[in-house]
Amino acid sequence: MTAIGFLSFIDHPPQGILGGFLIVSPLGRPLEFHCSAPIQPNRAQEILYGPTLRPYLLGDLVGRTLVEHTELPVEVILVDSQEALELRMSVDVPVAAVFSDPAAVFSDPATIDLRQTSETLHANPFKVPDRMPNQVKIGPFLLVMARGYLEDARLLRNTLVPIIRDVDLCEPFERIREALMEAQRMSA
Amino acid sequence: MEMVATMERIHLASSDILEVSLLHEPPGVVSVPIQCVRPKVLGCLMPEGKMLLRSRTWDRAAPTDSGPSWVRRLGVRIDGLETGPSGCTALTGVTRPRSENDPVPCLGTDFQFPVGHGFRKTASHTRIRPPRDVVKLEDRLHYLLQPPIESLLAAGSLRFPYQPFPYQLEGVAFLFARKEAVLADEMGLGKTMQAITTIRLLVKMGQIRRALLVCPKPVVTTWYREFALWAPELPVTVVAGGQTSRIWHWRRSTTGVAIANYELIVRDQQLLAATREHFDLVVIDEAQRIKNRSSATNRAVCSIPRNRSWALTGTPIENSTDDLVGIFDFVSRQLIGPQMRPRTMARAVSDHILRRTKDDVLADLPPKLIRDAVIALSPEQNDAYQRAEKDGIVRLSAMGCELxxxxxxxxxxxxxxxxxxxxxxxxxxxxxxxxDDLEDCAASGRKVIVFSQWVQTLDELQRRLARFGSISYHGRIPMRYREAIIEKFRQDPRCHVMLMSYGAGSVGLNLQFASYVFLFDRWWNPAVEDQAINRAHRIGSAGPVTITRFLSAGTIEERIEQILAQKRELFTTMFGDCWRGTKLGLSQREILGLLGLERPSDLRAA
Structure with a gap:
């Protein structure tokens, strides 16, 4: 059975960042869920990692830990921020950031290179998928992949196109965020 | 963006489906509100670009619009749907899936929830929330991580006769998550649909297999019909007949939904209690039937072995908070007790009760216009009244301790x-x-319901209102004829008036094709009057419903109304509108006060 992993995070100052990893069936039913305790980078990490700190925290530290703890294998992992794409270096399945609105890609803080390279694309976001090699449009969603993994676009299509009518690729992130807030509320 | 109608002229009814062509092909089923020049939600865009109308009321107002055709001025606007720069094209046609003469608001075609909800701004997600008494984080997350109700319904490929309202889906989410629940929506908001849809969903997900629905006898057929409408795939059985067949049913039936009336449950109490397999779910409709804790009905219903208990009622409290205690004997025994203060009780049950009023949720339900017609008695009536009151009071006063x-x-x-x-x-x-009023109603082809508490009064009215094609529906009409009477009232254009008793006609009937309700005399409890009124004023109402409450000036009727009005005001102050229609009975002192009598120190209870 195709299982899809959804990874999301919430910032909960002053405790830090919490992550949640939800695996769902093609019908959107939850199969497995893991969430992390909040983490807060120390001063040394902030200095050493600089602008790459957040991708490191989301993708490598929290994301990888959560994925490694799951029992069910997943075909793809979807995240709701490009800052978490660094996870791809730690797993052997495609990782992609999902956007329901193409214009939202440009408001994502991690879209620096896109902003710099394509003013014309910004003017017409509907054309983005055709021109950017690390992006793929599946149904109404725009998926941004980690660079350097040429096979990922094909794998994502193979996995998601057959089920795109059954799963809203953005909705599970809402569930994760609510679950994380509940977990935080219960532990407070 | 704007869409302009291209037809010369159309008359729209709720059964119409407007075919809408969109330049930008919708990815699957689009569910978007469509608004006309009057700010009113008319319907939803259906698969293949068809628009399902919710209400037929707007066609009535439309001809008064100026211009060659109101349709030209419709100016339908689609909000929240992304389209290309050219936007949408036009309304291209109108089809009538059912007879134009059919007065029943027909909602046309099936509705199926769009799978995926990948429609961005138009998607809505009704979330399942964990009940408050679920305390373990793991269990709470189990609820929160479920897909939204819309996705569950879509995943189950469940079809509906029309698209449920958002508040109805919230009701489904509420029931879905709870083993102990009271759905106390105001009458007419679709408690039936919400309960059936949740049952359907639970069956589909394998969480329940065997359910029992208990309801008043007159509405058994209504429930059966509603199940056929809202959950056609569910096996539904009406438990009836001789003892042998009932024994067989209670012992052997292990799947599907059984419908039984309260009297039968009382009769079969021992049989039910002895069944080995618990019902996965027991739903009681008109739950105020078990408000009396010492009644046989309360005992019988509470003894049904079950895993989930839901109560449906539009009036969780009719007279006092004890009524609620009676209902919670079934829903969640010992959660509340008769000695509790109202505010403490409200807090204790708040997570188990969902109560919405029409004002809360149905902005586009036709208005309910209530007018009190205070009428002077005729000279003959006045003479008889004064004589009866004077003689009666004298006689009562003379009774002393015997009173x-x-x-x-x-x-x-x-x-x-x-x-x-x-x-x-x-x-x-x-x-x-x-x-006088009926002349106007009949001339405009409207349907009218007249309520009275006395069959004798209804008989007299039928005799004298025969020219309006009046028919009666009350407790003395055998059950087997009642369905036919409703159908005649619904279908026969010459039949303008239905004469109903509060007892038989106030519960469970759907008479939304009636535009006028007359309360010829008043019931003691306005909650019962509200139930009667809401037979006509409910989802699917064809237009505004006008309610006329007759009161005889300077009589006992006016005095009763004054006391009840004061109580309503007091209760609204304490509990807000959600507790409308509660605590409205009269105390002994108030009843005596109606006639200016003093309470004897040793007045007997009767």
Missing amino acids: TIRHVFELILRLKQICNFDPATGASSKLEQLE
């Missing part, structure tokens, strides 16, 4: 009957007024 509350009631009822008709001559100023 019981029943004696007082008898006099009050006698006076109320005179307010309807003079016993000697049959004169009735209320009837004269009613006849």
